[in-house]
Amino acid sequence: MPAPSRSPVARRQPPPPPPPAGRPPVRRRKPRWAMRMTTTLSVVVLASAGIGHAVVTSLDADIARVDPFKDMKNRPAAGHGMNVLLVGTDGRDRITEEERRRYRLGGAPCHCTDTVMIVHISADRERASIVSLPRDSYAQVPAVGDRPAHAIKLNAAYAEGGPNLTVRTVEDMTHVKIDHYLEVDFTSFMRTVDVVGGVSICTPEPLKDSYTGLDLTAGTHKLMGGEALQYVRSRHVDGASDLGRMQRQQHFLAALIAQATSSGVLLNPMKFRDVTRAVLGSVRADKGFGTDELLDLGRAMRNFSPSSSEFTTVPIGQMSYVVKGLGSTLKWDDAKAGKLFQALREDEPLAPPRKRSTALKVDVAPQQIRVQVLNGTPTEGLGGKVDAALAGTGFQTTRQPGNAPVRNVRRTVVAYDPRWDRSAKSLATALPGSELRAVPGQGPLLKVIAGADFKGVRKVRAAEAQQGEFGVVTGDQVVCP
Numbered sequence: 001m002p003a004p005s006r007s008p009v010a011r012r013q014p015p016p017p018p019p020p021a022g023r024p025p026v027r028r029r030k031p032r033w034a035m036r037m038t039t040t041l042s043v044v045v046l047a048s049a050g051i052g053h054a055v056v057t058s059l060d061a062d063i064a065r066v067d068p069f070k071d072m073k074n075r076p077a078a079g080h081g082m083n084v085l086l087v088g089t090d091g092r093d094r095i096t097e098e099e100r101r102r103y104r105l106g107g108a109p110c111h112c113t114d115t116v117m118i119v120h121i122s123a124d125r126e127r128a129s130i131v132s133l134p135r136d137s138y139a140q141v142p143a144v145g146d147r148p149a150h151a152i153k154l155n156a157a158y159a160e161g162g163p164n165l166t167v168r169t170v171e172d173m174t175h176v177k178i179d180h181y182l183e184v185d186f187t188s189f190m191r192t193v194d195v196v197g198g199v200s201i202c203t204p205e206p207l208k209d210s211y212t213g214l215d216l217t218a219g220t221h222k223l224m225g226g227e228a229l230q231y232v233r234s235r236h237v238d239g240a241s242d243l244g245r246m247q248r249q250q251h252f253l254a255a256l257i258a259q260a261t262s263s264g265v266l267l268n269p270m271k272f273r274d275v276t277r278a279v280l281g282s283v284r285a286d287k288g289f290g291t292d293e294l295l296d297l298g299r300a301m302r303n304f305s306p307s308s309s310e311f312t313t314v315p316i317g318q319m320s321y322v323v324k325g326l327g328s329t330l331k332w333d334d335a336k337a338g339k340l341f342q343a344l345r346e347d348e349p350l351a352p353p354r355k356r357s358t359a360l361k362v363d364v365a366p367q368q369i370r371v372q373v374l375n376g377t378p379t380e381g382l383g384g385k386v387d388a389a390l391a392g393t394g395f396q397t398t399r400q401p402g403n404a405p406v407r408n409v410r411r412t413v414v415a416y417d418p419r420w421d422r423s424a425k426s427l428a429t430a431l432p433g434s435e436l437r438a439v440p441g442q443g444p445l446l447k448v449i450a451g452a453d454f455k456g457v458r459k460v461r462a463a464e465a466q467q468g469e470f471g472v473v474t475g476d477q478v479v480c481p
Contacts (some may be wrong), residue, residue, distance in 0.1 A: 070161035080347035088115035119318040138329035186314030190225030204363040209234040250311040351472040362426035365462035366394030389457040409451040417442040
């Protein structure tokens with residue numbers, strides 16, 4: 001761990017005061033859809049590295065303050081750990097005209113929330129649980145003053161009553177007490193991604209959205225600010241709409257955490273200065289989130305990594321819940337959502353305990369891949385051996401191995417129709433040293449021609465296999481290999 005800063009300013013700063021009696025120390029770590037994660041992560045990583053109180057104090061002065069908890073009464077009881085409401089707004093007032101055209105950001109901003117997440121930091125500061133709340137969620141805004149309770153889409157709460165009504169609505173829906181509030185807009189997101197040098201994401205299929213202009217081929221891409229914004233905003237890539245978009249936001253966040261914690265870029269004071277200048281001008285936070293919270297959290301979170309984070313979306317009970325005056329909304333599954341938020345209140349992990357696994361990650365789960373095995377050698381019974389080994393690993397084999405036309409094959413071959421190339425690559429991963437051979441028109445059934453080099457089958461698993469009743473993935477499961 002680097003030595004603490006020796007600057008005169010740093011020496012004059014008193015140490016952070018101890019937490020009030022009876023309360024756990026306040027430490028803040030906030031992953032969020034993309035940008036606010038970088039802001040906070042920049043600060044906490046540097047704080048943990050000993051950069052010093054002076055630097056963080058200067059950042060505190062740059063953060064715009066809001067009071068989202070003003071006049072709030074009858075709030076949920078405080079649980080264990082810390083809960084941060086992370087809000088991404090569609091503010092685009094400071095986007096240049098060239099950026100508007102290039103990244104399809106035309107039109108007037110709706111002054112509503114584009115992204116809403118609850119980030120729960122465990123009491124031991126070793127885990128971050130990120131729960132996405134769909135912006136089209138059906139919500140009941142609680143009565144405030146002379147305004148009665150009424151139905152609304154979750155993202156409209158911000159337009160109607162700003163941060164205060166947004167916090168009230170989220171607390172009323174989840175019964176989770178929000179400890180801190182962070183808000184970031186498009187400009188901060190783009191500038192931050194640019195300053196950290198871009199973020200790598202991988203996609204097994206092409207992603208194209210005519211609304212945002214996103215156009216990515218299958219594979220790994222390093223996205224800079226504008227492209228990253230297109231990636232996390234796209235809702236028309238597939239039929240999953242906003243739910244698919246939230247999943248991409250979670251993947252982007254996991255990739256951002258991975259880069260920030262592995263590359264050391266945020267431990268560079270000059271780079272950190274550039275990041276904060278790019279970001280903090282448009283970040284808004286509650287008044288209680290300040291220098292001491294940043295430093296305290298930074299020290300506790302210095303060993304944070306992608307595997308320390310877990311991501312999920314609130315369970316949905318009805319995808320198209322039509323409400324008069326609102327149109328189609330998403331209605332939560334009350335029972336499952338209740339269990340999820342109870343786990344947050346009780347500071348319990350959302351993902352089940354991990355079992356150590358040596359299985360390699362692949363794009364397509366073995367259970368989704370149909371395989372026919374052919375023996376390409378003179379060795380009798382090899383086809384049956386390969387078939388049984390693949391079936392034992394989860395592949396859907398025909399259980400009827402046959403003989404290949406040629407029986408002097410030295411290297412095992414995976415023959416596949418190019419339309420099923422992802423399945424073929426997953427199968428080839430399970431067969432060390434095998435050769436991929438495209439056979440147009442073969443169809444969805446993959447064929448393995450066992451060669452003399454066959455030594456066995458490696459265990460593989462889907463890279464994005466969801467865990468537990470809440471469909472949780474951890475950060476290290478969704479970042480690029």
